[in-house]
Amino acid sequence: MKTFVVDEPSVGALRALNYSPAVERIRRAGSNSARPLSSIVKEFGRAYGTVFTRRDCDSNHGVELITQGDMFAAEPTGRIIRLDSMHHPERHIVTRGQVLISGAGTLGENELFGRSILADGRLVGKYVGPHAMALQFEAPDDDFSLFTYAWLACPTGIQAIRSTSYGTKILGLRKDLLGSLPIPLAHSSVVGKIASLVRSCSEGRETFLRDIRRARTLVEQLPEMQQAHEMCGALRRHSIMWSGPFPSLVAWNFASSGGALRHLRTKWKSTLGDLVEQGGIYNGPRFARVECRPPFGVEFMSQRDAMLIRPAPRQIVHPGFDDRLLFAREGTILVGGHGTLGEGEVFGRAVLVHGRYSQAAFTQDLLRVVPKASKAHALYAYLTTTVGFRLLRTTAVGTKILSLREDMLRALPVPDWPTDVERDVSELVRSAFDARVKAEHAETEALRIIEQEVVPQWLE
Incomplete structure (x- = not known):
């Protein structure tokens, strides 16, 4: 609970929620030390709050609509409408x-509401829904x-940002x-350094996605993969003949891949169980x-956090059991379980x-798959x-909340790699995650400078 004094409360905002101690101190510093956000931004959320009916269609004929969660995903993938x-x-x-600001939600400390992301090449050309507040700067690359974005x-x-909220539950x-939010001023050298770090972050994130896609393309060019993609790439009803074995009696486990599971089992001898460690x-x-x-x-990540480009984990007390069951070593593949x-x-x-991620704790909902060291990148x-x-989801069992069955996972077919393909795929995945780590470090440093070096000077 915080208590503070506001010098000039506005008749347009009489809720305590609409006042922030930091913002009020910046306002008291005077107009010479800050600029209002409206003087930098030419458009505030042109589509914010609009209501429309989403009409789904094929990817060849529609556009990609991203949600608030998609905006912050490491690999943004939206709905085709x-x-x-x-x-x-x-x-x-x-x-x-x-x-892009998450513009609908609650004030939970780890919620996306009020968080911002700079639109880089991963997001350009996609479409946002009514809950995204999109700020268009007068000079975007200035x-x-x-x-301002870093601030x-x-x-x-x-x-x-959260102090500008209105509403009840959502x-x-x-x-x-x-x-009207004040954007405090700083020395040109500080502004330039932070801007350079933000640019490095955007470039790193774009490199990450580009190299990951190049790696997947090499995998998808395998003849067996092309045939399997034709069977399960598009979502539709499937009916197949299955002669066994029957580890479960759920039709989903055999028919959902449209025959791709059986096809790849006849083409490849290796299974996922061959590539993971004992008890992995x-x-x-x-x-x-x-x-x-x-x-x-320790930092504790949910399934959502693990998939974000900038996680917003909780901080929890170590529960006291074996670290192996809480953390995950470098190279482990985490699957939404x-x-x-x-x-x-x-x-x-x-x-x-x-x-x-190798220093963070993870929810039990994330399935740990621990590959043999030389296989991690290509398998990912x-x-x-x-x-x-699609094959991972063929192992789903349960009723409303599904889980993945270990014995069926171990039996999933994996490629019998040509040596050169496996090497090239692994190198691209390593390059992608190296770029992502560098991007994360650049953004973290930019935010650290703002929060630990610049903000205290503004608030003196």
Whole structure:
């Protein structure tokens, strides 16, 4: 609980929620030390708050609509809808340099609401829905614009954005209050350094996605993969003949891949069980989460956090059991292990443990797949292709909330790699995650400078 004094409360905002101690101190510093956000931004969320009916269609005929979660995903993948679903599609399209803010949600410390992401090549050309507040700068690549983004993305900036909230259970953002937020000024050398770090971050993220896609393309060019993709690439009803074995009596486990599972078993001798270590497929145990604050405790990532380009984990007290069941070593493949079969769901999607992930704790809902050291990168590329994703989901069992069965996972076919293909795929995946780690370090440093070096000077 915080108590502070506001010098000049506005008649347009009488809720305590609409005032932030940091923002009020910046305002008191005077107009010479800050600029209002409205003087930098020419358009505030042209599509924000619009309502429309999404009409699904084939990817060859529609456009990609991304949700708030997709905006922050490491690999943004949206829903394909008809362009005429939106009354003014041009207002929804994402352009380079926009700042996309999660504009609907709650004030939970680890919620996406109020968080910002800079639109790089991974997001350009996609379309946002009514819950994304898209800020269009007057000069998107200008140093001060990128500095402003870093300010909005740092913890104090998130607090400031959330102070512009309105609503009851599901909050939104008021454009008038958002435009009045003061963006404090800093020395040109500091502004230039932060802008350079933000540019490096964007470049690294684009390199990450480009190299990952190149690696998957090499996998998908294998003749067996092309045939399997024709069988399971498109979502449709399947009917197949299956002669066994029958590890389960659920038709989904055999028919959902449209015959791709049986086809690849006849083409490849290797299985997933051959490539993982002894006891290398497991979930962690369930346990109570006790919140705490740094420097105490450990970062704890949910299934959602693991798939984000900039995770927003909780800080919890170490539960006291074996670290192997809580953490995951470098090179481990984490798979969304509990969920439903919606195309946009995390269930069945994989992420490679790298960088900060090797220091974080993970929910038991993430299935750990620990490959043999030399196989991790190529196996990750295969499991994240469309075919690999569909095959992982063939092992789903349960009713409403599904899980992945270990024995069926071990039996999944994996490529008998040509040596040169496996080597090239592994190198591209390593290059991709090296770029992602560098991008993360650049953005972290930019936000650290704002939060630890610049903000204290503004608030003196």
